[in-house]
Amino acid sequence: MIIRSVILQSATRLLVPLLVLLSVAALLRGHNAPGGGFVGGLIAAAAVVLQAYSCGSPSARRLLVLDPRTYLGIGLLVAIISGLWAPLLHGQPVFTGVWGTFAVPAVGELKIGTPVTFDIGVYLTVLGVVASMALELLED
Amino acid sequence: MSLLLAAPILIPLTAAVLCVLAWRHRTLQRGISIAGAAGLLASAVALFQQVSASGPVASQMGNWPAPFGITLVADTLACIMLLINGFLAVCIVLFSLGGIGQRREAGGYHALVHGMLAAVSGAFVTGDIFNLYVWFEVMLMASFVLMTLGGQRGQLEGATKYVTLSLISSMLFLSGVGVLYAVTGTLNMADLAVKFAAVENSALAVSLGLLFFVSFGIKAAVFPMFFWLPASYQTPPPVIAALFAGLLSKVGIYAIIRTFTLIFSHEPQMVYTIMLAVSGLTMVIGVFGAAVQTEIRRILAFHSVSQIGYMLMGLAVTGAAVADGLPGGSVAAGASASASTSAVNAAIPEFAVMALAGTVLFLVHHAIVKTNLFLVGGIVLKLRGTTVLARLGDLYLTRPWLAVLFMVTAMSLAGVPVATGFWAKLVLVRAGLAGGEWIIVAAALGTGVLTLYSMTKIWSEAFWKVTPDAADLAAAGQHPTDEAIDAADIGPRGVPIMMTVVAVMAVATVALGVLAGPCYRVAERAARELLEPQAYIRAVLGPTAGRPASASEPAPAAASAGGVPSQR
Amino acid sequence: MLLAITVGVLFTAAVYLLLRRSLLKLVLGLVLIGHAANLLIFSSVGVRRGRPPLIDEGQTALAAPYTDPLPPALILTAIVIGFAVTAFAIVLLRRAYQEIGSDDLDDMRATEQ
Numbered sequence: 130m131i132i133r134s135v136i137l138q139s140a141t142r143l144l145v146p147l148l149v150l151l152s153v154a155a156l157l158r159g160h161n162a163p164g165g166g167f168v169g170g171l172i173a174a175a176a177v178v179l180q181a182y183s184c185g186s187p188s189a190r191r192l193l194v195l196d197p198r199t200y201l202g203i204g205l206l207v208a209i210i211s212g213l214w215a216p217l218l219h220g221q222p223v224f225t226g227v228w229g230t231f232a233v234p235a236v237g238e239l240k241i242g243t244p245v246t247f248d249i250g251v252y253l254t255v256l257g258v259v260a261s262m263a264l265e266l267l268e269d
Numbered sequence: 270m271s272l273l274l275a276a277p278i279l280i281p282l283t284a285a286v287l288c289v290l291a292w293r294h295r296t297l298q299r300g301i302s303i304a305g306a307a308g309l310l311a312s313a314v315a316l317f318q319q320v321s322a323s324g325p326v327a328s329q330m331g332n333w334p335a336p337f338g339i340t341l342v343a344d345t346l347a348c349i350m351l352l353i354n355g356f357l358a359v360c361i362v363l364f365s366l367g368g369i370g371q372r373r374e375a376g377g378y379h380a381l382v383h384g385m386l387a388a389v390s391g392a393f394v395t396g397d398i399f400n401l402y403v404w405f406e407v408m409l410m411a412s413f414v415l416m417t418l419g420g421q422r423g424q425l426e427g428a429t430k431y432v433t434l435s436l437i438s439s440m441l442f443l444s445g446v447g448v449l450y451a452v453t454g455t456l457n458m459a460d461l462a463v464k465f466a467a468v469e470n471s472a473l474a475v476s477l478g479l480l481f482f483v484s485f486g487i488k489a490a491v492f493p494m495f496f497w498l499p500a501s502y503q504t505p506p507p508v509i510a511a512l513f514a515g516l517l518s519k520v521g522i523y524a525i526i527r528t529f530t531l532i533f534s535h536e537p538q539m540v541y542t543i544m545l546a547v548s549g550l551t552m553v554i555g556v557f558g559a560a561v562q563t564e565i566r567r568i569l570a571f572h573s574v575s576q577i578g579y580m581l582m583g584l585a586v587t588g589a590a591v592a593d594g595l596p597g598g599s600v601a602a603g604a605s606a607s608a609s610t611s612a613v614n615a616a617i618p619e620f621a622v623m624a625l626a627g628t629v630l631f632l633v634h635h636a637i638v639k640t641n642l643f644l645v646g647g648i649v650l651k652l653r654g655t656t657v658l659a660r661l662g663d664l665y666l667t668r669p670w671l672a673v674l675f676m677v678t679a680m681s682l683a684g685v686p687v688a689t690g691f692w693a694k695l696v697l698v699r700a701g702l703a704g705g706e707w708i709i710v711a712a713a714l715g716t717g718v719l720t721l722y723s724m725t726k727i728w729s730e731a732f733w734k735v736t737p738d739a740a741d742l743a744a745a746g747q748h749p750t751d752e753a754i755d756a757a758d759i760g761p762r763g764v765p766i767m768m769t770v771v772a773v774m775a776v777a778t779v780a781l782g783v784l785a786g787p788c789y790r791v792a793e794r795a796a797r798e799l800l801e802p803q804a805y806i807r808a809v810l811g812p813t814a815g816r817p818a819s820a821s822e823p824a825p826a827a828a829s830a831g832g833v834p835s836q837r
Numbered sequence: 838m839l840l841a842i843t844v845g846v847l848f849t850a851a852v853y854l855l856l857r858r859s860l861l862k863l864v865l866g867l868v869l870i871g872h873a874a875n876l877l878i879f880s881s882v883g884v885r886r887g888r889p890p891l892i893d894e895g896q897t898a899l900a901a902p903y904t905d906p907l908p909p910a911l912i913l914t915a916i917v918i919g920f921a922v923t924a925f926a927i928v929l930l931r932r933a934y935q936e937i938g939s940d941d942l943d944d945m946r947a948t949e950q
Contacts, residue, residue, distance in 0.1 A: 202290035222271040224331040296891050406918045425933040426945040432926055440874045447878030
């Protein structure tokens with residue numbers, strides 16, 4: 130199903146990049162502030178659904194580049210690895226938060242830890258699940 | 270330790286993820302699937318050895334201390350359930366190499382099976398009641414999709430009933446969790462055992478206990494709430510039905526056992542009277558339902574209901590005995606909160622332990638035997654393209670080994686000596702007699718006879734009689750073609766591996782029956798741990814647990830700190 | 838009080854919808870019963886105004902009167918799960934509707950006999 134509207138299509142061209150940016154922002158600020166992987170993933174999926182409604186689901190699949198299921202798989206894998214990081218490398222219980230600080234050129238110090246990577250995994254999983262459900266429903 | 274406890278969840282989960290990533294590569298998916306199932310079994314064996322050596326073990330996920338974070342904990346019962354899970358996983362995955370059919374395998378079958386296995390493991394090892402809810406939901410989601418895989422009309426109808434009833438039961442569970450939290454201020458099951466015993470309001474305790482009983486009872490398919498099970502288990506391919514019959518209803522029973530020995534351990538006699546009545550009616554109604562059916566999978570589905578009654582019977586006899594031993598039912602039974610361990614021990618009669626051990630034995634027995642019978646049904650369907658008894662025949666002539674394996678398994682189900690079914694029923698019946706519960710014992714024995722009747726019906730119709738020829742069938746009226754198998758998949762290809770799996774499981778039920786002594790000792794240890802949960806509570810809360818001081822602490826904000834997976 | 842009544846009304850409405858024969862009302866009933874359960878958890882520990890469970894700047898522990906943050910966390914989880922389950926239920930019932938060609942649950946007779 131495509132809604133053939135020039136207004137919607139022009140708006141989509143503007144909105145999709147914005148939504149994707151917003152989703153990443155929500156993901157990254159989510160550790161201590163409202164937001165997080167789940168919300169971020171939903172916003173990103175909303176961008177995909179918007180694209181699918183205005184320009185058709187093939188174009189939404191092109192936007193995703195990979196199959197939605199791949200996002201789901203990679204996301205879960207990232208989450209599992211973040212859970213296993215502590216027991217395998219530090220001998221602590223599963224899902225213990227491990228933090229490290231890295232110097233990144235031109236940015237400064239980057240503090241990153243397994244809760245963040247877990248959230249990234251959640252983000253990808255939610256994006257994959259919602260996008261695949263929505264696209265399958267649209268194409269049905 | 271932490272890894273060992275998490276492994277039964279993480280191994281199948283990883284396998285599921287890898288199967289999703291290898292979506293279009295069937296051979297690769299099969300390899301991952303077999304490796305994942307074998308890994309699950311290996312981790313269950315390792316955990317069982319650990320728990321046998323050192324008693325219950327626990328680990329705090331994310332290193333959040335006990336009543337606040339999510340705890341993983343394994344005692345002997347959880348380990349036995351994990352062993353069943355691993356064993357069935359290996360059998361089911363190997364069987365499905367021949368028995369699932371191409372179309373469904375391409376629809377993500379392996380990923381879904383492993384997703385479900387991970388959730389079932391999670392439900393067995395979690396020590397947090399809300400986390401139990403989360404695992405239930407994950408398990409249900411995977412099972413919903415498995416049940417509808419293929420999308421035939423019957424499957425959709427069966428799934429509609431299953432989904433509706435499951436969701437209602439989940440919401441009852443969720444409401445119960447909410448009220449439980451309001452009453453006690455904790456969700457950790459060991460902590461609940463300590464704090465719920467101190468709840469004064471006995472009416473609240475009873476109604477909460479029954480709310481959980483109803484919720485888990487729907488999932489386990491006990492008497493008034495079982496209608497969804499025969500309607501839905503007959504529709505998917507038999508290998509999926511085998512997985513459901515072997516594992517899903519066990520999770521419901523496991524949850525009843527866990528909550529009623531740990532949290533609701535001091536319910537008054539009335540609750541157990543209800544439970545006894547329910548178990549008896551479940552047995553009898555289930556077996557009568559099976560008696561009138563004329564299709565293999567429907568017969569087996571109704572028998573699943575009937576057998577659930579036996580598992581409940583053991584728990585009810587135990588509960589009634591424990592409640593009897595306590596004046597007015599007001600003192601915590603087997604519990605935790607009381608300081609004088611020896612006094613509590615004296616209150617539990619020997620047959621109470623025996624009844625619970627019988628339940629544990631029956632769980633193991635039923636998981637193996639019922640799964641195997643569904644798998645035999647799967648082979649029949651694969652060979653003949655139908656499981657309607659009227660259209661079958663001659664299987665003894667054409668497939669003598671299949672007939673032998675069916676006979677062994679069916680006799681085990683009916684409780685003929687040597688195999689596991691006999692010992693499980695013997696223990697339950699003896700415990701029932703010792704407890705003076707004559708009616709339930711009569712129901713159990715009568716159900717055994719009727720089970721034998723249903724099994725001989727399958728035997729004589731499918732294996733013995735001459736296959737009716739096409740003209741007779743046409744005269745008898747049209748049967749619709751079976752939706753659970755695609756026409757392209759009918760035929761003997763892949764049957765050898767299916768036969769091997771069925772043979773292994775048939776040998777397992779006989780072997781465990783021959784080794785009844787050691788098996789009973791393990792089951793008895795599991796029962797004792799359940800009835801005297803101090804070791805479990807100490808493993809979770811630390812050696813000082815159970816003192817009044819720790820019971821009066823309010824739940825601080827740490828409980829909701831980030832990084833706990835279930836909150837996403 | 839108001840919350841308790843709302844929970845009661847939601848449960849009542851959900852049960853009524855679940856008992857209807859229409860597939861659509863079945864879905865709505867499932868959605869409502871989920872909301873009712875969530876609201877029950879929310880109201881279970883009491884609702885306090887203006888007491889967010891946030892640790893003030895420079896402090897290490899919460900100041901005494903605060904709202905218990907656990908029930909909202911539980912509800913959040915339950916909502917997420919409910920979202921997935923509802924999405925599945927809608928897809929399933931839509932497929933069932935297409936296959937059976939009727940909105941009436943009484944037409945689902947293939948599995949009875």
